Amino acid sequence: MIGTSTTARRRQAAGAASGSAALELDALCCSFGQDNPVVKSVDLKIRGGEFFSLLGPSGCGKTTTLRMIAGLERATSGRVLLDGVEIQDAPAHKRPVHTVFQSYALFPHLSVYDNVAFGLKERRAGAAEIKAKVSSMLELVELGGREALRPRQLSGGMQQRVALARSLVLSPRVLLLDEPLGALDLRMRRQMQVLLKSVQHELGITFVYVTHDQEEAFAMSDRVGIMQHGELIQVGGPQEVYHEPATLFAANFVGASNTLAARVTGSEGGRYDVELPGLGGARIAGRGEVTDGTATVILRPETVLIEPSEPTDFACEGTVEDVSFLGAQTSVRVGLPDGTSVKAETPSRNLPASLRPGETARLGWQARDLWLVTG
């Protein structure tokens, strides 16, 4: 889609050298009224040129955090630093930070060209310079030739790209994106994700992306920050967050998980000696402080083996309760003798054909696939 031969030209056009600012949030808080804290003391360091996603359910404070970086929301306390310079007191229109809004917010009375040129005109740039930058940016987002159209004449995906171009053309130090793909259908969303990732990679601008869609965040981001109830629970790369979640909430938010109650007999340097009732014990990895000798252990369904051919650290037998064919994967729920059930997910073609509700099935998993959480 984006030819490498034009990379240099595009980089120049977007002034990419100025785009890789590091962003730091220091004890950032936001409350609407005394009893309504929306963001509770967020500390975050985002590297220059990074694609960072803020992930979380609705109401977790991720959008408010983004707006505080943009200057559209005033922080109650705390600091926002751009390459070490405090900007939390600067009004939005003075910050070298720009936003792509969820609703696009394209100015309906202006053409595509005028929309994209809007910020440049505010900077009193010359007509020739504006024309060059706007044309180049529209090419980058593949909307060349549509300068004269009005926003209402464009499809959702195209409007999205105009919104992107409008912010990028100003060579922001950081680009903020607030769930920009929410209104698009699946196919369009996938296309846009690819475009966003490649544009970010090409221009090297720091992206801060807000979404509630875990898959989307994982697909595009270098690192992900999970928020819940106004707090940042965990920050890390997608792999790390998925395999080593900080809390039960984080574990469940980024993927399906089986939760097993465990007794903890000892812990040392990030490894815990646990005992799964009726299933045996092992030394596993995890996170957190165990205070009362109990903890929760997470087991991802795709790591649970059905009728394993090789020996596993843990093994059990139960009755199949449900078999759901999801397409490429099949999800099987097995009820154990003690009343609990375990979900296993496996590629459909690996599934024993005879597996049906009511049948007995053997399950097995390795100790290395277990993860302990305390939160």
Place this chain on the structure above:
Amino acid sequence: MTVLKTGRRPAPSAPTERRGGPRAERWRARLLVAPMSLYVVLFFVAPLILLLVYSLGRIDVLTFEVSFGWTLDNYRALVDGVYVGAIVRSLVLTVTATAACVVIGFPVALAISRLRGPLRTLCLVGVVVPYWISFVVRTYAWLDLLAPNGLANKFLTALHLIPDGTELRYSTFAIGVGMVYGYLPLMILPIYVALERIDPAMIEAGHDLGLGRTKVFWKIIVPLAMPGTIAGALLVGIPATGEYTIPAILGGQKTLMAGNVAADQFLGTGNFPFGAAIGSALMGIMLAVMFASRRRLDRLEDIA
């Protein structure tokens, strides 16, 4: 690089840093609102307060000087003075006219809401446009129709309701007709909007549960359209109490409404306190009605 969050960070203490920015912004906002606020206080609030003060004052019939004592004489004059008839007539007429507007307006709004396509737009426009045509002209138009040889007369005579040649003008009836004529569009529109909002699924559900057309109308449609109906009744009833133009044209010298009496006091007799009492009384009634309907409307909004 991972941030370890094992325990809970202590919640931040009450925010102490309040930046100076919002204060400047608020002053700018106040500056923008100031012209309107000043204007309203000077030309709206102050006059109303003055009205109340005057209504509690006294007038010397000889010198026409107003002295400001605190007396309720003017209000008493409203209740048992010469103009009682006019006051009572005002209220009765207003209520009757409003009721008539509801009774006529509701089915009309219903009919329009059942039309489809361009016909519906046409009828809607057709019903609303008369309101744009000057009130004075519309009221004046009835002067012609209500004359002894006017169309209304001929129509009613044909129906054998009245003897031929009756003077229909300069009567309570004429004012009533004029008021319904003037205010009907204002009643139809809110009811139409309310009916429009009713989810057709509710009506279907009613039929589905075995209710006949009449029952569906009374038990489903009417309650759901009630907020709109009340809004329309207020939109009509409140200005109607203070109506001046219609009685002035169609009422003649004998049939007066509160608005005309007040005008008389100020432009003719010069009894300002009494005129002010009429105005204040009207204001009081309006506020009471508004307040009462507000609560009813709030409760209804939850149902609709």
Place this chain on the structure above:
Amino acid sequence: MKRRRPRLSLPHVLLVAVLVFFYVPIGKVVVNAFNADASLNTWGGATLHWFRAALGSERVRDDFLTSAAIAGLSTVIAVVLSITAVMGAARLSQGSRRRLQTLTYARMMLPEVVIAVGLLLLIRKLGLNLGMWSVVAGHVIFCSAYATLVIQARFATLKGTYDEAAADLGATPWRAFTRVLLPMLLPAVAISSLLSFTFSFDDVVSTVFLAGSETETLPILILGMSRQGVSPDVNAIAVSFMAVTMLALALFALATWWRTRSAAQGTARKDPR
């Protein structure tokens, strides 16, 4: 979906009756304005005589100009006050906004006679003379209420979206207003201007109380003349008067239709992708 045959029911009959009820009186006035028969008992043939007489009368012309001037002034003041008030109120606290809203509704809901009488008392108390200015002052009270309502409704859809986008792109609050908000508010400004103008042009009550002896508007003239009953002169004046309002409405409708048409044409060329 089953199709129900449209039934000729009471509501439909009533609709037709009401439409007839609405337009017959006006129609008669319009028709009679061209009636050569002065007694208006029969149709005496079409004539423009009454119109010529009406428009030839200096008094009618003066009154028309007075009405237009008052309406124009009231509209400008009302709309400007409303725009600034709406823009300012957006940045104030919830409580202040609610107070302003109450004042707006109060101006629309209180009977005009009450407001006019109060204003008359104030002017008298201040020892000032009545004139065109006092009529404008009275008209602005309710004109600004309607204008605020319309502009506020439109502004509510803009605030939080477009003003933020403009600020985000580097526009100062003033530039955001002139480049984004005001252009987008123009339809609402147009509607409220039309509303203000027609209400002021048509107004009787406030004008009766606040005009004083020197100032006369067209509605006041019609009111006075109608006390002597129906006459062809009044018909002609009334029709001319009506024509102004209808013209304003028609221009507005035309402008809206033309705008929607060009927008629809634009959308028709929408890209399929």
